[in-house]
Amino acid sequence: MPSETVLIIGGGPAGLYAARGVADLGLPVVLVEKREHLGGTPMASYYASLTPHLEDAGTAITRMVNEISNDPLVEILLQTRVTSGQGDLGDFHITVVSKSGETRELRVGSIIVATGFDHFDPGRETQMYGYYEFEDVLTLVDAEKMLKEKRFVRPSTGEPPKRICFIQCVGSRDRRLGNLYCSKVCCGVASKEAIEIKELLPDAKVFIFYIDMRMYGFWEDQIYWKAQEEHKVNYIRGIVTEVLRRGDTLVVKGEDTTMGRPMEVPMDVVILSVGMVPSVGTVEIAKILHLPRESHGFLETIGGPLDTVTTAIPGIFVAGAAAGPKDLEDSISMAGTAAMKAVSSIRRLMRQSAPVATGGGGE
């Protein structure tokens, strides 16, 4: 008989939502997470609030964790990694190893991969924004951590900054780096952080240097207009070529493409809007499960826009940013669909195998 258990790899928002979905449909789940805690990147990177609705990230993600933690159908294995896998839909054999070295063999019917993304390393291949040279050059992630503590300061002085800018598309839309895609969420996250900075420091001037603002759908008025109209965030269409230090101030150099002139503006803090890259975990799992990756390096789905979660291997589905740059809505919707697909593919197999189990000749 096929195994009814669904293995979910990764305990971020997509993995948590998928786990709840599978359990709500009545099948057992084993959720494997390599970190010490559930919650994925929003928790591990100390996100302050979620985009676009600004709910406290800790509260929201903890709620998701609590929803599955007491479900008798969900077994959670923390600090555990998948080290090998083989088999087919209904009969996958997976080896997992805990941090303490304990090995366990799992037999599962279906697998949902929700291994997420890593943030682009802004020191990679280029130092032109000075991330590793200047203390006051941050990433979206560093800024998020300060915002979580409700204390936004200039790291070099510990004082509140007067002039802050975001530089968009760091590590995205960049042929030189090989990251051709847009990372989708950075425009929204930067705008959200800009709002939060202005709430903490109403007198500070906040600038966002961008190529296109990808504020699709309701983000347009819920975040983009709100940032400009209620919080006086300044959006400047421009290309930043370099961040320098002059005395104790950072200087952002580039071109204001709307005004058509070079710009050189002093800043106390510069925040690099780093994009998404395939996570180390995603690359590892692709190798272990022999899952093809698409041209940008994320896990490949095979159904185009009409099937967002099915991989080339029957019984293995993907949810969230393991499959490419995704916002939270994308990750959650994919996770619910992956749960549906994992359960229905196992149930179909059980219907097919039931008569065989009683000695019948099959179809």
Next chain:
Amino acid sequence: MPSETVLIIGGGPAGLYAARGVADLGLPVVLVEKREHLGGTPMASYYASLTPHLEDAGTAITRMVNEISNDPLVEILLQTRVTSGQGDLGDFHITVVSKSGETRELRVGSIIVATGFDHFDPGRETQMYGYYEFEDVLTLVDAEKMLKEKRFVRPSTGEPPKRICFIQCVGSRDRRLGNLYCSKVCCGVASKEAIEIKELLPDAKVFIFYIDMRMYGFWEDQIYWKAQEEHKVNYIRGIVTEVLRRGDTLVVKGEDTTMGRPMEVPMDVVILSVGMVPSVGTVEIAKILHLPRESHGFLETIGGPLDTVTTAIPGIFVAGAAAGPKDLEDSISMAGTAAMKAVSSIRRLMRQSAPVATGGGGE
């Protein structure tokens, strides 16, 4: 006992995918569609191909229709409308009326609303783009229909046009019209159509006038770069204020915001990138089922980014563009999640009601 049947309202991509999902999970579906055929807007509006992967729309959607048409768990009611509804999760009482006037009462356990969007009417409130005055001013939808026939001509002459432009954000991001949101898909669809026009008419010049190109995720290189590099589509960041006719040519007037100068360019065909508005069916269903609409007029979901399909009424879920501007991936992922939610909410109720049915006091 609760009803196990899931009612799906709307037979477009989201409704079709949700129907398949529910049936694959083993529960019966009644799919109600007001049109004569399944397939929703892609079929009713004669889409040529789907964004971003350019698969023939008829082929792709027909495949989805075929997948559910022979499923014994799916009953399809065409040319049928929902006229009233009441009840609760597990016990909704719905009246549907067919075009021939036949009334039928349905008892269903859960409902998925997938009533889609309507295209913005470019004649509404403003005639500055001349849609109803000039034969050679089209919408994305009109262009799609010609592209489906692989024959792209200037309507006034029947000859191939030499200069074609798209005007983005018609009916979107527009406070004057009250449509504050970005319609999300128009940048991608216009770029896709531009590629298809250049494939048919390699010598034509194709321009896209835009504010921001919202080519998020893989659309960046899969469509946006492809249009520019392989097909020489010209993207001009500009605001078009007016379309005039001069002799037998259209004249597009506005401002090139990158060059910072007024522009006045002759065109043979102008294509208006009309956005999404809540469909008539969505507004009707909201009234009938007492579903709250959010500030832009679409159906409201209550879970923020961490729950994309749950409405204020337990047992009623929404999928696709009934809930706001959505691309195909969004609609499909929401539909799979709505299927999961509809089935699991019924199953939970059945588990709870089982002991009651045998006379127990139960919870």
